[in-house]
Amino acid sequence: MNDxxxxxxxxxxxxRTTVYQIYPRSFYDxxxxxxxxxxxxxxxxxxxxxxxxETIWLSPFFTSPQADFGYDISDHFGVAPExxxxxxxxxxxxEAHARGMKVVLDMVLNHTSDQHPWFLESRSSRDNPYRDxxxxxxxxxxxxxxxxxxxxxxxxxxxxxxxxxxxQWYWSSFLPFQPDLNYRNPMVKSAMLDVVRHWLRAGADxxxxxxxxxxxxxxxxxxxxxxxxxxxxxxxxxFQRALRTQNHPDTFAFALELRAVVDEFKDPPRFxxxxxxxxxxxxxxxxxxxxxxxxxxxxxESLRTPFRASAFRELVxxxxxxxxxxxxxxxxxxxHDRPRQMERLRDDPRRARLLAAFQMxxxxxxxxxxxxxxxLAHHHGMxxxxxxxxxxxxxxxxxxxxxxxxxxxxxxxxxxxxxxxMPWHDGAHAGFAPPGTRSTWLPLHPQSSIKNVAQQTxxxxxxxxxxxxxxxxxxxxxxxxxxxxxxxxAPADPNKVLAYRRVYExxxxxxxxxxxxxxxxxxxxxxxxxLHSRPGVRLHSNLHDEPTMPKRRHLLRAWEGAVxxxxxxx
Ligand code: GLC
Numbered sequence: 001m002n003d004x005x006x007x008x009x010x011x012x013x014x015x016r017t018t019v020y021q022i023y024p025r026s027f028y029d030x031x032x033x034x035x036x037x038x039x040x041x042x043x044x045x046x047x048x049x050x051x052x053x054e055t056i057w058l059s060p061f062f063t064s065p066q067a068d069f070g071y072d073i074s075d076h077f078g079v080a081p082e083x084x085x086x087x088x089x090x091x092x093x094x095e096a097h098a099r100g101m102k103v104v105l106d107m108v109l110n111h112t113s114d115q116h117p118w119f120l121e122s123r124s125s126r127d128n129p130y131r132d133x134x135x136x137x138x139x140x141x142x143x144x145x146x147x148x149x150x151x152x153x154x155x156x157x158x159x160x161x162x163x164x165x166x167x168q169w170y171w172s173s174f175l176p177f178q179p180d181l182n183y184r185n186p187m188v189k190s191a192m193l194d195v196v197r198h199w200l201r202a203g204a205d206x207x208x209x210x211x212x213x214x215x216x217x218x219x220x221x222x223x224x225x226x227x228x229x230x231x232x233x234x235x236x237x238x239f240q241r242a243l244r245t246q247n248h249p250d251t252f253a254f255a256l257e258l259r260a261v262v263d264e265f266k267d268p269p270r271f272x273x274x275x276x277x278x279x280x281x282x283x284x285x286x287x288x289x290x291x292x293x294x295x296x297x298x299x300x301e302s303l304r305t306p307f308r309a310s311a312f313r314e315l316v317x318x319x320x321x322x323x324x325x326x327x328x329x330x331x332x333x334x335x336h337d338r339p340r341q342m343e344r345l346r347d348d349p350r351r352a353r354l355l356a357a358f359q360m361x362x363x364x365x366x367x368x369x370x371x372x373x374x375x376l377a378h379h380h381g382m383x384x385x386x387x388x389x390x391x392x393x394x395x396x397x398x399x400x401x402x403x404x405x406x407x408x409x410x411x412x413x414x415x416x417x418x419x420x421x422m423p424w425h426d427g428a429h430a431g432f433a434p435p436g437t438r439s440t441w442l443p444l445h446p447q448s449s450i451k452n453v454a455q456q457t458x459x460x461x462x463x464x465x466x467x468x469x470x471x472x473x474x475x476x477x478x479x480x481x482x483x484x485x486x487x488x489x490a491p492a493d494p495n496k497v498l499a500y501r502r503v504y505e506x507x508x509x510x511x512x513x514x515x516x517x518x519x520x521x522x523x524x525x526x527x528x529x530x531l532h533s534r535p536g537v538r539l540h541s542n543l544h545d546e547p548t549m550p551k552r553r554h555l556l557r558a559w560e561g562a563v564x565x566x567x568x569x570x
Pocket of ligand 1: 174210
């Protein structure tokens, strides 16, 4: 076991890495305007390094009217002033790289802001040279008063928006102020691929690709088939199957083109991870027939998997078979659009510590959403009427009593609830903003004074300590960061214990890690006779720092995760 396994393994770095998502607006405010900024991220790199994450992904900080907090870009080459400047962005790359960390940006290829100069031109007249940068159609006959077809946006309702100035309709997959670009226009594709090259040249290590599944729409503009299915992870459309608006074969083909551009940058290699929706066997098509498409895709199936040993065993089995080498799965339990993961974990820190043990020991890239390493609860108290999130207004018609049910399915209608300022300590503004700051852009999390970085750093039993322990264990072990995975028959009740083995071997080294996760409220006895007798074997737990010798019969505490590491002599 050593901390420099990067040099000893030929698996690409992006398959071995761990990713921490920063929502820049909410992470750390250096200049006291109540909004997090790039200086703030630079300031907290030491924390992230201490925590043990290897890659940071930043939600968009490009120039934007901020109608959807940066997912509405008006200049792909600029930095929004509230977040900082291009110089600060460069410094962020440099400082992260100096610490051996990688920086992944959020690339919104599908749409721009309606304030983007291209769209302002495009909507100005039917014969403007930029008209065809977006998707414009006539309304339905007889007088064009109805949208061109039945296509619904991802948020329900028609995705077509009437523009009286030119008496046509433009298409938006998400909100009306986010018009979709027209990738069937070669100029659009090449302009956007240049944006990609620009940021890779500037030092970005890769991209998270916003709603990549929506890039191509069917050129026939035929209606989507009707369906009675309610919107779900697999089909985020309302009462129709998003056959012609999402996961189009042309988007699978574009994934390969994009990958070829990303692979132009070899030193170091870069990667892209797609935000896409659908069942895993469909999503794997984004990765290309031989792993030559998107390097990774988010597999949001994990968001609705019940927190039980049996359900997690099935999840792993599914991802292992659908994303077998050369593909690679991802494990996501929260992000800036979803209920906080503690919602599913019943606000139980023991479950959060176990989830950290699972996420950092399974084969697949773990994505950790800021604040989840503290076990921060979902913020239920946010006012719908005062919401900053534009989605909240759209969904205000949904009766309150339905909201918990939707949350259970991983759907959030007011995303302010998962975007609270990061609590650093229990002082002014929870340390998120300097003491003189007038107010923070979103209210502080009510748990800030009891769940914050300073307090949890001191407590070796905290959720933060468990995350840190597991992140460091993963990066120190070739088996955990790079090994193949074999599910094991649990040496105890399989309804309680999930067990798997990770194995790494090459010409010089063989390392194994046996992982035992107790998804139950009670102590479980494990028969570790075989492991006990191996030379050089050590047992690590998510609950304490020092490794121990595995006993013949090991007692796994409630919600404990144990990892037995063995270096086998070459
Ligand atoms: C993605 C982003 C979300 C954004 C939307 C539109 O789903 O994660 O935050 O609002 O796309 O860009």
